Amino acid sequence: MTGLMDPDGLEAALRRIGAERYHNLHPFHRRLHDGDCTRDEVRAWALNRYYYQSMIPIKDATVLTRMDDPALRREWRERIIDHDGREAGDGGIARWLKLTASLGFSDDYVTSTRGILPATRFAVEAYVNFCAKRPLLEAIASSLTELFSPQIIGERVSGMLAHYRFVSRDTLGYFTARPHQAKRDSDFALDFVRRHALTEAEQAAVLAALRFKCDVLWVQLDALWGAYVAGAVPPGAWRPGDLVQEDGV
Amino acid sequence: MTGLMDPDGLEAALRRIGAERYHNLHPFHRRLHDGDCTRDEVRAWALNRYYYQSMIPIKDATVLTRMDDPALRREWRERIIDHDGREAGDGGIARWLKLTASLGFSDDYVTSTRGILPATRFAVEAYVNFCAKRPLLEAIASSLTELFSPQIIGERVSGMLAHYRFVSRDTLGYFTARPHQAKRDSDFALDFVRRHALTEAEQAAVLAALRFKCDVLWVQLDALWGAYVAGAVPPGAWRPGDLVQEDGV
Numbered sequence: 001m002t003g004l005m006d007p008d009g010l011e012a013a014l015r016r017i018g019a020e021r022y023h024n025l026h027p028f029h030r031r032l033h034d035g036d037c038t039r040d041e042v043r044a045w046a047l048n049r050y051y052y053q054s055m056i057p058i059k060d061a062t063v064l065t066r067m068d069d070p071a072l073r074r075e076w077r078e079r080i081i082d083h084d085g086r087e088a089g090d091g092g093i094a095r096w097l098k099l100t101a102s103l104g105f106s107d108d109y110v111t112s113t114r115g116i117l118p119a120t121r122f123a124v125e126a127y128v129n130f131c132a133k134r135p136l137l138e139a140i141a142s143s144l145t146e147l148f149s150p151q152i153i154g155e156r157v158s159g160m161l162a163h164y165r166f167v168s169r170d171t172l173g174y175f176t177a178r179p180h181q182a183k184r185d186s187d188f189a190l191d192f193v194r195r196h197a198l199t200e201a202e203q204a205a206v207l208a209a210l211r212f213k214c215d216v217l218w219v220q221l222d223a224l225w226g227a228y229v230a231g232a233v234p235p236g237a238w239r240p241g242d243l244v245q246e247d248g249v
Numbered sequence: 250m251t252g253l254m255d256p257d258g259l260e261a262a263l264r265r266i267g268a269e270r271y272h273n274l275h276p277f278h279r280r281l282h283d284g285d286c287t288r289d290e291v292r293a294w295a296l297n298r299y300y301y302q303s304m305i306p307i308k309d310a311t312v313l314t315r316m317d318d319p320a321l322r323r324e325w326r327e328r329i330i331d332h333d334g335r336e337a338g339d340g341g342i343a344r345w346l347k348l349t350a351s352l353g354f355s356d357d358y359v360t361s362t363r364g365i366l367p368a369t370r371f372a373v374e375a376y377v378n379f380c381a382k383r384p385l386l387e388a389i390a391s392s393l394t395e396l397f398s399p400q401i402i403g404e405r406v407s408g409m410l411a412h413y414r415f416v417s418r419d420t421l422g423y424f425t426a427r428p429h430q431a432k433r434d435s436d437f438a439l440d441f442v443r444r445h446a447l448t449e450a451e452q453a454a455v456l457a458a459l460r461f462k463c464d465v466l467w468v469q470l471d472a473l474w475g476a477y478v479a480g481a482v483p484p485g486a487w488r489p490g491d492l493v494q495e496d497g498v
Contacts, residue, residue, distance in 0.1 A: 021484040118464035119471065122371040129378060211485065215367035218483050222368065223468075226475045234467050235270040236460065 007194035018148040021214035028221040035163020040240035043103045044228040048120040053096045057083045062132040063139045095174035102171035104244035115238030119223035127216045141209040146186035150179040256443035267397040270463035277470040284412020289489035292352045293477040297369040302345045306332045311381040312388045344423035351420035353493035364487030368472035376465045390458040395435035399428040
């Protein structure tokens with residue numbers, strides 16, 4: 001235990017976790033944005049990451065169920081709207097499907113999630129369960145990886161556009177909207193955590209929640225590395241060459 | 250779908266899943282029983298596998314909550330007794346701690362689970378959640394990896410005794426009891442599944458449950474391989490050299 005911190009001290013401790021454990025430090029992230037991934041590695045990343053994207057609104061709905069203040073719910077529900085959109089074809093999930101389609105996957109295959117890595121599934125489910133079962137303060141704190149995402153997204157888009165002829169600003173449309181949304185959301189969540197984590201136990205729980213969330217992201221890149229860079233695809237998961245429509249690329 | 254199967258056809262389909270996806274096919278298993286693991290790799294395996302062992306009685310308790318027949322509960326509760334023992338120092342979990350202690354870990358460190366790989370935690374939690382949330386038939390079917398375990402345990406014990414001077418028949422005591430228990434349990438579970446999976450949908454769900462469970466085991470070995478064979482230990486997990494008492498070995 002570090003003893004009771006003031007809000008600035010707590011924020012600094014949260015930012016240190018990001019500096020040590022956020023997945024921009026993972027070799028797969030560097031490989032992706034440096035242009036060293038094969039097209040199949042980019043495909044596997046997009047296919048697996050779809051499952052994470054698709055479960056975020058469900059995660060956020062479990063958080064909404066513990067908010068008894070309409071103002072708080074109005075704020076939080078924006079996250080669901082961002083991902084699900086205001087109409088068909090709109091929102092982050094639909095934009096992610098533009099990316100996977102541009103890489104040759106049918107929407108049916110992607111949304112079935114039957115080709116994803118088991119480790120992706122278990123990590124994402126762990127995140128949803130964490131937010132459903134832990135106190136509201138910890139569920140909100142676990143979203144704070146967004147503090148670190150605007151920078152990673154900027155790097156990723158510019159790196160991917162520079163290096164991969166098979167992606168375009170249009171197919172990466174998901175990321176165009178995210179930095180602004182992530183900034184708004186993480187400002188809100190950080191303010192909430194600064195104001196509500198007032199005991200040593202609450203502060204320790206908040207830090208643990210952010211570490212847990214970093215693990216959720218890290219495990220996904222570890223699994224992509226093992227399966228598609230090291231080449232040990234687990235039984236049942238998508239294999240390069242399977243089920244992609246090359247002429248769709 | 251394969252169409253409705255008779256019980257023998259269903260059993261054959263279940264056994265085919267084992268032949269294709271059980272973790273005896275994973276390179277880490279072969280490395281472990283062939284004597285090619287370093288002592289630190291064996292340590293990491295034992296440390297991580299402890300978490301799996303420790304959650305089995307909790308998983309089995311969630312299954313008990315859905316059994317409305319006392320005879321069925323009497324049968325199933327034997328699993329909890331096997332792991333928790335009839336008194337302190339007895340049972341599979343206590344025997345597993347003998348193994349980790351012989352490898353230099355304190356019981357406090359092992360039972361805290363703070364050094365395990367996040368992928369281990371997420372996979373094991375996924376198993377507990379599966380058994381808590383899915384219908385009883387699927388929860389029972391997910392235990393059927395035990396159909397395949399007596400053979401793997403025999404291989405593992407003889408291989409480990411032959412190759413590692415730092416293990417003994419005494420420290421591997423966990424495995425001495427398991428083949429008999431696993432045979433009894435899987436006979437029961439297989440009979441239950443044969444008698445209760447009577448529709449195509451139930452049979453498909455039973456097969457999916459066993460595939461899921463194979464994934465739970467496979468992910469754990471993938472994570473050990475990535476962290477301790479390939480050497481990419483994720484942030485926060487046990488690192489070779491940390492926290493082991495060499496003179497305890």
